[in-house]
Amino acid sequence: xxxxxxxxxxxxxxxxxxxxxxxxxxxxxxxxxxxxxxxxxxxxxxxxxxxxxxxxxxxxxxxxxxxxxxxxxxxxxxxxxxxxxxxxxxxxxxxxxxxxxxxxxxxxxxxxxxxxxxxxxxxxxxxxxxxxxxxxxxxxxxxxxxxxxxxxxxxxxxxxxxxxxxxxxxxxxxxxxxxxxxxxxxxxxxxxxxxxxxxxxxxxxxxxxxxxxxxxxxxxxxxxxxxxxxxxxxxxxxxxxxxxxxxxxxxxxxxxxxxxxxxxxxxxxxxxxxxxxxxxxxxxxxxxxxxxxxxxxxxxxxxxxxxxxxxxxxxxxxxxxxxxxxxxxxxxxxxxxxxxx
Amino acid sequence: xxxxxxxxxxxxxxxxxxxxxxxxxxxxxxxxxxxxxxxxxxxxxxxxxxxxxxxxxxxxxxxxxxxxxxxxxxxxxxxxxxxxxxxxxxxxxxxxxxxxxxxxxxxxxxxxxxxxxxxxxxxxxxxxxxxxxxxxxxxxxxxxxxxxxxxxxxxxxxxxxxxxxxxxxxxxxxxxxxxxxxxxxxxxxxxxxxxxxxxxxxxxxxxxxxxxxxxx
Numbered sequence: 074x075x076x077x078x079x080x081x082x083x084x085x086x087x088x089x090x091x092x093x094x095x096x097x098x099x100x101x102x103x104x105x106x107x108x109x110x111x112x113x114x115x116x117x118x119x120x121x122x123x124x125x126x127x128x129x130x131x132x133x134x135x136x137x138x139x140x141x142x143x144x145x146x147x148x149x150x151x152x153x154x155x156x157x158x159x160x161x162x163x164x165x166x167x168x169x170x171x172x173x174x175x176x177x178x179x180x181x182x183x184x185x186x187x188x189x190x191x192x193x194x195x196x197x198x199x200x201x202x203x204x205x206x207x208x209x210x211x212x213x214x215x216x217x218x219x220x221x222x223x224x225x226x227x228x229x230x231x232x233x234x235x236x237x238x239x240x241x242x243x244x245x246x247x248x249x250x251x252x253x254x255x256x257x258x259x260x261x262x263x264x265x266x267x268x269x270x271x272x273x274x275x276x277x278x279x280x281x282x283x284x285x286x287x288x289x290x291x292x293x294x295x296x297x298x299x300x301x302x303x304x305x306x307x308x309x310x311x312x313x314x315x316x317x318x319x320x321x322x323x324x325x326x327x328x329x330x331x332x333x334x335x336x337x338x339x340x341x342x343x344x345x346x347x348x349x350x351x352x353x354x355x356x357x358x359x360x361x362x363x364x365x366x367x368x369x370x371x372x373x374x375x376x377x378x379x380x381x382x383x384x385x386x387x388x389x390x391x392x393x394x395x396x397x398x399x400x401x402x403x404x405x406x407x408x409x410x411x412x413x414x
Numbered sequence: 415x416x417x418x419x420x421x422x423x424x425x426x427x428x429x430x431x432x433x434x435x436x437x438x439x440x441x442x443x444x445x446x447x448x449x450x451x452x453x454x455x456x457x458x459x460x461x462x463x464x465x466x467x468x469x470x471x472x473x474x475x476x477x478x479x480x481x482x483x484x485x486x487x488x489x490x491x492x493x494x495x496x497x498x499x500x501x502x503x504x505x506x507x508x509x510x511x512x513x514x515x516x517x518x519x520x521x522x523x524x525x526x527x528x529x530x531x532x533x534x535x536x537x538x539x540x541x542x543x544x545x546x547x548x549x550x551x552x553x554x555x556x557x558x559x560x561x562x563x564x565x566x567x568x569x570x571x572x573x574x575x576x577x578x579x580x581x582x583x584x585x586x587x588x589x590x591x592x593x594x595x596x597x598x599x600x601x602x603x604x605x606x607x608x609x610x611x612x613x614x615x616x617x618x619x620x621x622x623x624x625x626x627x628x629x630x
Contacts, residue, residue: 129515154517165508169434181426182516187419210437226512 079143080104081234081265082111082128086137089123089289097123099289100137105267105282110260112276113269114379115286116387121269122162124286125238128267129159141234155184158232162239164223168212172203172222175211176229183230190229197225200255202248216243224252228259235259237268241275253279273379277301283379287387300382306333307351308375309358310343314368319344325361329354343373351376423518427526428533431500435534441496445534449489449542453549456481456609468613478551483563484608485546486539490571491603493538495595497531498578502588528575535571539564574599 082105089098098120105111113121126132128139130150138145144152166175173194180190198204201221206214211222220243227235235256241249253275256266260281270276276283277297284294293300313322323337326346331354336345348354351374362369435441457478463469464477474480504510513523543553543560553560577598582591605623612620 131511131514151517154515157515159511159515161508161511163506163508163511165510165512167430167434167509168507169437170430174430174433178426178430179512179516181421182423182513182518184420184517187421190421223508 079140081107081109081142082267083140084124084128084137085139087124087127087134087139088136089120089127089132090135096289098127098134101286101289101291102137103284103291103294105265107265108260108263109281110256110266110268110279112280112283113267113286114271114273114276114283114383115269119286119387120289121286122238123289125159125161125236125267125269129157129236130154156233157236158227158230158234159236160224160227160238160240162242164216164219166211166219166222166226169210171208171210172214172218173198173207175222176225179226179229185230193229197228201225202251217245217248220244221248232264234265234267237266239269239271241270241272249275273383277379285383285386292386293382297379297382301377301379302349304377304381304385306331306347306349306377307354308377309346309348309351309354310371310373310375311346311358311362311369312343312371312373314370316340318367321365322362322367325365325367326358329358329361343371422522423516424522424525424529427513427523428529431527431530432533434500435530445489445493445538446541448492449485449538450545452488453478453481453485453542453545456485457549460609463610463614466614469611472611472613473554474611475554476551478546478549479554480611481609482542482546482551482553483567484603484606486542486563486567487570487606487608488603489538489542490535490567491574491595491599493531493535494571494574494578495592495599497527497575498582498591498595499588501527501579501582502586502591505582505586506588524576524579527579528572531575532568532572535568535575536564539567 084101084103087098087101090096101120101124113124115121123132127134128141128146130146130153133147138147140146141153142156146153170178176194176197177190180193185193198207201224203218203221203225206218211219214222224237224240227237241252244252256279260266280297282294282296283300285292311322311326313319319337322344323335326332326335326344329346329348331349332346333349334347338344346354346358355372355374359369359372457476460477460481464474543564578591578595581594585591585594605619607615612623615623
């Protein structure tokens with residue numbers, strides 16, 4: 074953790090039970106560093122939005138505490154509101170105002186001065202490629218443009234900590250890439266970005282760290298690379314030119330750098346080497362086999378994606394290893410009849 | 415002149431709400447046409463009433479002149495309901511969340527809404543008065559009476575707008591806000607001497623009116 078003061082976001086054992094007894098969050102703790110891009114991943118109904126709404130002071134935690142920029146979200150909500158920006162799942166733009174009016178009003182209510190608000194409005198219209206839409210009422214813009222306007226609104230007042238609930242939903246690939254570029258730029262300038270997303274590939278590329286949420290519990294937190302390594306990282310499949318070479322090939326691959334596990338396979342199967350990083354191990358594997366004079370018909374490589382990680386930790390099958398606080402949550406689940414996804 | 419000034423949140427939101435109303439032409443047209451239609455219809459339907467002895471003893475020259483204040487109040491009630499529905503729309507669209515995560519005082523959200531309502535209502539009341547004047551109605555109390563009517567009606571409308579917003583915030587449902595609002599407003603409206611002079615109301619209704627102390 075850098076030498077800076079308080080983390081941008083801290084959650085301590087956050088619990089949220091909705092009226093009626095449904096537990097949306099069953100005790101979630103994490104910390105996000107300043108300037109970090111932190112992704113919250115999880116299946117539908119896993120509690121992502123509930124967590125975001127607590128952090129942006131729209132919802133009170135039933136138990137536990139959360140701090141944003143060092144301020145308590147319950148007791149110092151007014152201070153939290155001075156430093157955050159938020160774009161929720163529903164597009165919060167005023168359809169009867171023009172795009173630039175929407176941005177300016179956001180500036181006004183966040184305490185920007187009159188001129189500054191309009192200046193920022195003009196700037197953000199450029200940044201989000203909305204310049205042509207500036208004088209068009211938001212209600213007449215396409216869904217994607219409205220979404221972009223909504224995201225721009227969250228940035229008008231240059232918030233220290235930005236919360237985005239599924240920001241890329243409804244955007245075309247160009248806009249998504251543009252958004253990620255922008256978020257990375259903001260992060261470089263010190264803005265902390267907390268987002269939820271269903272697009273794991275994007276989270277993989279853009280997030281410094283991700284947290285996987287399932288059934289209101291945090292099951293894993295880490296860098297995308299470390300989580301992918303946990304589920305086996307890469308996979309190299311060597312199809313032998315001559316079946317007689319199998320045992321020699323297995324022995325040769327035994328000294329492969331980054332090797333996690335080797336599957337010798339039966340006749341006709343490829344020899345499969347599980348490695349940390351498939352790309353990094355592919356050339357050494359070819360080298361080792363070549364040195365032994367083993368004929369290789371095909372060498373296929375595949376790298377684990379965040380999807381594999383996601384499915385591993387949130388899949389339907391019973392978990393082999395109990396996740397954090399598993400016992401407590403099982404009690405919750407039993408008590409409230411929560412279906413496990 | 416420098417315009418590099420801090421913008422009051424309630425003023426900004428009030429302006430926003432007014433702009434919204436003005437940019438919905440159907441809304442503007444409906445809220446202008448409706449009072450005119452009501453005025454014409456009611457003054458025709460109940461014209462005979464103006465001939466009765468009781469009515470004349472009260473000193474009204476025509477049903478139109480008698481009915482204008484009631485018509486003004488009725489318009490205020492409808493605008494108040496619209497105000498509640500607009501709040502529901504803001505909640506549903508995510509706009510309210512945007513306001514709630516900003517550092518403005520929570521009261522500024524309601525103040526901005528009701529300030530816009532007050533301006534809308536004042537304009538509506540003035541238009542109804544103007545139409546009534548064109549139709550030949552003359553306020554018995556003269557100009558001071560007409561101005562007092564505008565002020566009273568707007569204040570009354572603001573109270574009802576607050577009430578409609580309370581229902582809206584509680585229910586977060588447009589239909590419920592409409593139904594609950596109408597349920598509260600229409601029966602109480604008929605308890606008042608808005609359509610019929612009090613002495614002409616049935617006895618039990620007079621008693622009920624006295625018991626509930628209508629605001630008009």
